[in-house]
Amino acid sequence: MTKISISISVLSFLVMVSVAHADPQKLAEEKQCLICHSVDxxxxxxxxxxxxxxxxxxxADAEANLVHMIKKGGVGHWGYIPMPPAGWKRPAVSEAEAKQLVDWILALH
Ligand code: HEC
Structure with a gap:
């Protein structure tokens, strides 16, 4: 029971944190994307x-592919250095957060 209520409070904390970040660049900072990537x-x-x-x-399929890439990691699209999956030594990224990040990235062109 204690475990469940701890998980629920962690979850609601995470929901609060993700709702609090309407600014996608701040979200990218918080999720540590900017350790490896810069905007320019x-x-x-x-x-x-x-x-x-x-x-x-x-x-057409860019959003779905990149959301998948953020969550699962991957290699070979840009070179031989792999991108590790979110959650591995970095904060986890929810589906909604990954979409928000991808929409922000795709709008930068
Ligand atoms: C440890 C370094 C590192 C971190 C942290 C990182 N990335 Fe990456 N990312 C990479 C590398 C390296 C590639 C290129 C991989 C490849 O060639 O396929 C990449 C590729 C990408 C791509 C292009 C994928 C494609 O299919 O072309 C996107 C979008 C992306 N990262 C977004 C993010 C976001 C958003 C975050 C934060 C949640 C993040 N990355 C965190 C290293 C990182």
């Missing part, structure tokens, strides 16, 4: 979000 290729580890937007924006 200012850091080297991963491709900048604007470049990613230029590749995918306007493509």
């Amino acid at each position: 290729n200012k850091i080297g580890r991963a491709t900048g979000f604007r470049t990613i937007a230029q590749k995918y924006s306007g493509k």
Whole structure:
């Protein structure tokens, strides 16, 4: 019982935190995306979000593919360095948060 109520309070805390961040760039900071990505290729580890937007924006399946990529990780779209799945040494990202991040990224082009 205690475990369940702890999980519920953690969950409601997470919901509150995600609702509190209407600004997607802040969400990207909080989810630690900006450790590897910058908006404009200012850091080297991963491709900048604007470049990613230029590749995918306007493509019909872009949102679903990128949401999947954020949640599950992947490699080979930009090079040989893999992106780890969200939740692995970084905060977990819900479906709604991943969508919010993808919509923000795709609008950067
Ligand atoms: C540990 C470093 C790292 C972190 C943290 C990280 N990424 Fe990535 N990301 C990468 C790398 C490396 C790639 C390129 C992978 C590839 O070539 O397929 C990538 C690729 C992407 C892509 C393009 C995917 C594609 O299919 O072309 C998107 C979108 C993306 N990341 C969004 C995010 C978001 C949003 C977050 C935060 C929730 C995040 N990333 C956190 C390293 C990272």
